[in-house]
Each structure stands twice: as structure tokens, then as C-alpha cells.
Amino acid sequence: MGRQRPETPTLEEVAALAGVGRGTVSRVINNAAGVRESTRRAVQRAITELGYVPNLAARSLAGRRADAVALVMTETDWRMVGEPFFTEIVRAVGDALADMPATPVQLLLTLVRTDAERRRFVEYARGGRVDGVLMMSVHAEDPLPDMLAEAGLPTVMLGRRSGEESVTYVDADxxxxxxxxxxxxxxxxxxxxxxxxxxxxxxxxxxxxxxxxxxxxxxxxxxxxxxxxxxxxxxxxxxxxxxxxxxxxxxxxxxxxxxxxxxxxxxxxxxxxxxxxxxxxxxxxxxxxxxxxxxxxxxxxxxQPVEEIGRAMVRLLLEEMEDSAAAWRHVILRTELVVRDSA
Structure with missing residues (x-):
């Protein structure tokens, strides 16, 4: 029997006692895949000890997802969209999402170039039409990553705006x-x-x-x-x-x-x-x-390890979608010189 408490225990308290993130507790409660058995047992012990009873209505509301991710290109020059870099990254991200064992996620491509387009996109995303945002081709002064962070939208960037970047990103060396x-x-x-x-x-x-x-x-x-x-x-x-x-x-x-x-x-x-x-x-x-x-x-x-970049971006975004309190992370992947005929 779990010990009785005068107040209703919270999901955050279960997570703290089990030593895991809030998203991990949600996955255990919903019997989702991808949780280690030892972690699952630790969460279940914490639930029993605290006497936590999942709120089914809240769980239903929390589970109401768009099953869609936006890949945002912030390049103002239309010519850049046709460059090989863009097409290769779109393919890598799409492949990474397609390989997900859980619910399929739709990839939405959008071009955001002006202040008005930034505001419209943030409102669109906040309206529950996407579960998270991937960004690429971000220039130094672009405020969109910060706007998304302030709106509480899970966001992962390809590259970074500066050496002091505070938003989660994946980059090459x-x-x-x-x-x-x-x-x-x-x-x-x-x-x-x-x-x-x-x-x-x-x-x-x-x-x-x-x-x-x-x-x-x-x-x-x-x-x-x-x-x-x-x-x-x-x-x-x-x-x-x-x-x-x-x-x-x-x-x-x-x-x-x-x-x-x-x-x-x-x-x-x-x-x-x-x-x-x-x-x-x-x-x-x-x-x-x-x-x-x-x-x-x-x-x-x-x-550049394009496939690995795509997988890392998707993995980090899914983790942020599962645990909104997760700290931002920075991942830098190794490069390799490929010698052919021109040098």
C-alpha cells in the first residue's frame, strides 16, 4: 500500500522521487515504448509510494497532439531553397521521422522571412497545429528561435546564431x-x-x-x-x-x-x-x-554527417516534446575530409 498523503501528489513529485523527467513518467503511465525496464520499475515504485492517481481527463487533454512537426527555413533568398544543402537536410529529417516506431509524424515545410511571417507562424504553432519546430538557415539576428522558446514551443535548430546560443541545436564541427x-x-x-x-x-x-x-x-x-x-x-x-x-x-x-x-x-x-x-x-x-x-x-x-544531423535533430525535438522542462542541449558532430581529385 502506498503511504497516504493529505494533498494530491503531482506528476512532478513522482518524477523527482524516481529521479527521472516528467516526460518519462508520462510515458510509463501511458505504457509507451522506449522506456528501460529499470526506469519503468522506479517510476512505478514512486507512484505506489506517493499514492499517485493519474488524472484521466488531464491525460486525455495532454495526449491531444497534432502529430506534426514544422521544418522552418528562414532564408530570405529564394534561390537558396534549391541548394543541395536544403534538399539533403529535408530528406534526412524526413527519413528520421519516418523511422519512428511510434505514431507517424507529418513533416510540414514552411518559409519564414519577415517579422509579419514570424508573428503569424508563432501564432499558428501556438494554436496546436504542430507539436514542435525544427529550424535551419538561421541568421545571426533572427528572433524567431527566442519567440518560439517564449511561447513554450519545443524547438531545435540546425546550427546556431552565435557561440552563446541558448536554444537547443545540432551542428557540425x-x-x-x-x-x-x-x-x-x-x-x-x-x-x-x-x-x-x-x-x-x-x-x-x-x-x-x-x-x-x-x-x-x-x-x-x-x-x-x-x-x-x-x-x-x-x-x-x-x-x-x-x-x-x-x-x-x-x-x-x-x-x-x-x-x-x-x-x-x-x-x-x-x-x-x-x-x-x-x-x-x-x-x-x-x-x-x-x-x-x-x-x-x-x-x-x-x-558533414547529414543523416546523423537529421536523426539528432528529430531525437532532441521528440525529447523536448515529451518533457517540456528539459534543459536546452547542444550537439556538435564530427566532420571528415573526403579526398577525391580536385586536391
Whole structure:
């Protein structure tokens, strides 16, 4: 018999006594899958000891879900939506949701670019139409993640707005990946190494530029601002940047582009200028999407673990949906240099 208490015990008290989160207690009460047997027994012991009686009406209300997750793209430039990065992430997230053993969850794609669209989306999400939000392509000053957090909506970002990010996110080791790529070029005798960055109001682009600079500094090579050109992650921006670099620095013998699309654009510009790759100029990209296998020559690049990123984003979001009191978490996944023909 559980000990009697003068007041009605709460779900939070059961969770505290069992040493688990509130969401775990809910899963045990609802006999959901995915709970360890030892954890299930600990929760059941706490329920018995406290004399907790589940509120069936509250459980019914709490279980009223939309079974839908929004994947929000905050990119203001429509061209970016067609870039390989976006399509690969959408596929990875969709696959991760499809692999869920429990109730199927619908993935809703939406583009949010203006203050009015931000307000409308927050009201839409608060109205119970989605259970959680995944975000991608977030720029430094975007307030939407904070608006969602203030509204109590479970949110997980791909990447982060700054090094002080307070919202849950999943990211790749952008600095380490870029540093390793540029170090590889230097170790193979390249001496004038340029970089084509992404838009520098995005932390991902800042990190890849930092990795470039760190590799040069560690090798005792001067960091020259004229060898750094900002792109926007598109192929056309890579072509334009590479054309300008060749004109200013005909002695250039390597370039690190912060995306595969920009690296492909750089290859086009080098071909047009009569430069051989990699004999005259070595080229390395970042992403390792299908595009890298089909450039001429095939692209050496830094691989992001896209499938793992998608799974991690979905896992963290589902955990936040189950336990609204869960603390934000930051996950950074390793990258890998994939050597092909261009460097």
C-alpha cells in the first residue's frame, strides 16, 4: 500500500522521487515504448509510494497532439531553397521521422522571412497545429528561435546564431572541418590559399572562416584579407568570387570554398581561365553532397554527417516534446575530409 498523503501528489513529485523527467513518467503511465525496464520499475515504485492517481481527463487533454512537426527555413533568398544543402537536410529529417516506431509524424515545410511571417507562424504553432519546430538557415539576428522558446514551443535548430546560443541545436564541427581542409592543402605544398566564405551574418560561415585562419596561423602563413571573398553558398557566388581571386592573385594555387556549391562555381571559373585542377589550383569544398561526385574533377570536400544531423535533430525535438522542462542541449558532430581529385 502506498503511504497516504493529505494533498494530491503531482506528476512532478513522482518524477523527482524516481529521479527521472516528467516526460518519462508520462510515458510509463501511458505504457509507451522506449522506456528501460529499470526506469519503468522506479517510476512505478514512486507512484505506489506517493499514492499517485493519474488524472484521466488531464491525460486525455495532454495526449491531444497534432502529430506534426514544422521544418522552418528562414532564408530570405529564394534561390537558396534549391541548394543541395536544403534538399539533403529535408530528406534526412524526413527519413528520421519516418523511422519512428511510434505514431507517424507529418513533416510540414514552411518559409519564414519577415517579422509579419514570424508573428503569424508563432501564432499558428501556438494554436496546436504542430507539436514542435525544427529550424535551419538561421541568421545571426533572427528572433524567431527566442519567440518560439517564449511561447513554450519545443524547438531545435540546425546550427546556431552565435557561440552563446541558448536554444537547443545540432551542428557540425565547422571550425575543425575547415581547419583540417586548409591544413591538408598547406601540407601538400600549396602556399597561396584563398577562401570563399558563406554569408558572414551566419555563424556557420564565421566558423569556417575561423578554421581557415587558424590553419594558416598554425603553419606560420600570413592571413591576407585580399584572399578572403564572401559568397552566399550558391554556385554563382563561387564562380564570381573565384574569377575575382584569379584576377587579383594570379599566383594563387589553392582555394577552400565553404560549400560544395561554391566550390563547383570556383571550378567553372578556373576552367574558363585556363587553370588546371588540381595541377595549377587545388580546390576543396564543404558538405559532401551528391554534387561533389559529379563535378569535373570530382571534388575533395569536408563531409558533414547529414543523416546523423537529421536523426539528432528529430531525437532532441521528440525529447523536448515529451518533457517540456528539459534543459536546452547542444550537439556538435564530427566532420571528415573526403579526398577525391580536385586536391
Amino acid at each position: 565547422n571550425t575543425g572541418g575547415a581547419r583540417g581542409a586548409v591544413a591538408y592543402l598547406l601540407e601538400r605544398g600549396r602556399s597561396v590559399v584563398a577562401t570563399i566564405t558563406g554569408p558572414l551574418d551566419m555563424y556557420v560561415a564565421e566558423c569556417r572562416l575561423r578554421g581557415y585562419r587558424e590553419a594558416l596561423e598554425r603553419a606560420g602563413v600570413e592571413v591576407r584579407s585580399s584572399l578572403v571573398v564572401e559568397g552566399d553558398f550558391t554556385q554563382e557566388s563561387g564562380r564570381r568570387a573565384m574569377t575575382g581571386l584569379i584576377e587579383r592573385h594570379p599566383e594563387l594555387d589553392a582555394v577552400f570554398a565553404a560549400s560544395d556549391s561554391m566550390a563547383a562555381g570556383a571550378l567553372t571559373a578556373l576552367l574558363a581561365a585556363g587553370r588546371r585542377v588540381p595541377q595549377d589550383v587545388a580546390v576543396i569544398g564543404f558538405d559532401d553532397f551528391l554534387l561533389a561526385e559529379h563535378t569535373e574533377p570530382r571534388l575533395t570536400t569536408v563531409r
